[in-house]
Amino acid sequence: xxxxxxxxxxxxxxxxxxxxxxxxxxxxxxxxxxxxxxxxxxxxxxxxxxxxxxxxxxxxxxxxxxxxxxxxxxxxxxxxxxxxxxxxxxxxxxxxxxxxxxxxxxxxxxxxxxxxxxxxxxxxxxxxxxxxxxxxxxxxxxxxxxxxxxxxxxxxxxxxxxxxxxxxxxxxxxxxxxxxxxxxxxxxxxxxxxxxxxxxxxxxxxxxxxxxxxxx
Amino acid sequence: xxxxxxxxxxxxxxxxxxxxxxxxxxxxxxxxxxxxxxxxxxxxxxxxxxxxxxxxxxxxxxxxxxxxxxxxxxxxxxxxxxxxxxxxxxxxxxxxxxxxxxxxxxxxxxxxxxxxxxxxxxxxxxxxxxxxxxxxxxxxxxxxxxxxxxxxxxxxxxxxxxxxxxxxxxxxxxxxxxxxxxxxxxxxxxxxxxxxxxxxxxxxxxxxxxxxxxxxxxxxxxxx
Numbered sequence: 076x077x078x079x080x081x082x083x084x085x086x087x088x089x090x091x092x093x094x095x096x097x098x099x100x101x102x103x104x105x106x107x108x109x110x111x112x113x114x115x116x117x118x119x120x121x122x123x124x125x126x127x128x129x130x131x132x133x134x135x136x137x138x139x140x141x142x143x144x145x146x147x148x149x150x151x152x153x154x155x156x157x158x159x160x161x162x163x164x165x166x167x168x169x170x171x172x173x174x175x176x177x178x179x180x181x182x183x184x185x186x187x188x189x190x191x192x193x194x195x196x197x198x199x200x201x202x203x204x205x206x207x208x209x210x211x212x213x214x215x216x217x218x219x220x221x222x223x224x225x226x227x228x229x230x231x232x233x234x235x236x237x238x239x240x241x242x243x244x245x246x247x248x249x250x251x252x253x254x255x256x257x258x259x260x261x262x263x264x265x266x267x268x269x270x271x272x273x274x275x276x277x278x279x280x281x282x283x284x285x286x287x288x289x290x291x
Numbered sequence: 292x293x294x295x296x297x298x299x300x301x302x303x304x305x306x307x308x309x310x311x312x313x314x315x316x317x318x319x320x321x322x323x324x325x326x327x328x329x330x331x332x333x334x335x336x337x338x339x340x341x342x343x344x345x346x347x348x349x350x351x352x353x354x355x356x357x358x359x360x361x362x363x364x365x366x367x368x369x370x371x372x373x374x375x376x377x378x379x380x381x382x383x384x385x386x387x388x389x390x391x392x393x394x395x396x397x398x399x400x401x402x403x404x405x406x407x408x409x410x411x412x413x414x415x416x417x418x419x420x421x422x423x424x425x426x427x428x429x430x431x432x433x434x435x436x437x438x439x440x441x442x443x444x445x446x447x448x449x450x451x452x453x454x455x456x457x458x459x460x461x462x463x464x465x466x467x468x469x470x471x472x473x474x475x476x477x478x479x480x481x482x483x484x485x486x487x488x489x490x491x492x493x494x495x496x497x498x499x500x501x502x503x504x505x506x507x508x509x510x511x512x513x514x515x
């Protein structure tokens with residue numbers, strides 16, 4: 076089987092339309108995950124034992140089960156509870172929930188890395204709890220974790236082909252549509268692989284550059 | 292719906308699927324481990340061409356999606372005249388993908404060994420190859436273990452992708468059970484729990500291993 080360049084060029088517009096959906100899902104999913112991480116992370120240092128155990132358990136469960144099955148669970152399970160989301164919303168939610176469990180851990184690591192003296196100093200200067208967080212802790216905790224967040228963004232981008240399995244018309248769906256009509260596998264899958272490679276590699280270069288600029 | 296079938300009678304189906312999941316994990320894990328050591332070592336080679344090839348290998352495999360690579364091995368190798376069973380395609384596809392991540396771990400661990408170790412080996416008249424095998428690699432191995440363990444958990448989860456290339460793993464079995472029971476919510480819930488029961492103990496074991504290696508640093512603390 077040879078590589079038909081003509082076909083590869085011909086299907087490009089179709090694939091790029093899929094790519095738009097892929098990128099939308101990645102960005103929306105990432106915003107969900109950033110927020111979800113904020114919801115889960117404080118659970119680690121909650122005062123009540125129950126809240127700590129519950130958030131810890133939830134994070135462990137999400138991290139120790141496959142995203143694909145989580146997506147199936149949401150896609151086929153939510154409607155049984157009477158919740159009807161579009162496939163896209165379910166997919167974005169699924170990506171967001173999965174990665175929030177990882178991002179919560181990133182936030183926690185960032186905050187834990189702040190020396191205890193910073194907390195003591197804030198207390199000594201009579202900063203309120205919220206002032207301590209806003210003025211002292213977060214400004215120091217966020218820059219070092221940006222590269223890690225970048226890795227997760229790229230990681231999430233590479234997981235989006237799973238969304239094809241819950242009927243979302245993203246990049247891989249578009250390629251499968253081509254294989255279904257032409258019975259050619261080499262061109263569509265190679266093109267998809269190349270598109271992924273170009274985007275994830277250039278994004279990782281961007282984050283490496285950013286990393287150097289903030290000097291961590 | 293009277294006398295709706297419960298899931299219990301289908302547990303053996305799911306457990307058989309879980310066995311296949313573990314099998315795929317073991318097969319692709321072995322391939323990934325061996326390739327990771329080779330490619331990771333090549334990444335720190337003195338020969339620029341070897342280093343370049345190894346870098347291209349990791350960047351390409353890490354830059355594309357695991358599922359796409361799996362499809363590649365499943366659909367395109369046969370078209371090239373190489374016949375693979377789904378199991379072979381799965382082991383090869385996931386093995387290659389994860390070897391790229393593993394190679395980064397190997398590389399970082401080798402670079403993490405103190406340079407003085409190289410100097411000492413040289414001072415004792417050891418050739419580079421021998422110094423690498425006897426002095427550097429054994430020390431790098433310790434730091435590799437925990438990250439490799441974490442990668443194994445990721446691999447175990449990623450094996451759910453092989454259900455999409457017709458392998459009857461746990462995820463595929465879940466889909467089969469749904470066609471017999473018509474209970475997607477419960478079945479996927481049960482499948483999630485089974486995956487958790489496999490991954491969580493593994494993750495905990497890795498964590499205790501990690502603690503064993505970092506005990507001297509002491510935990511980071513801050514007042515509540």
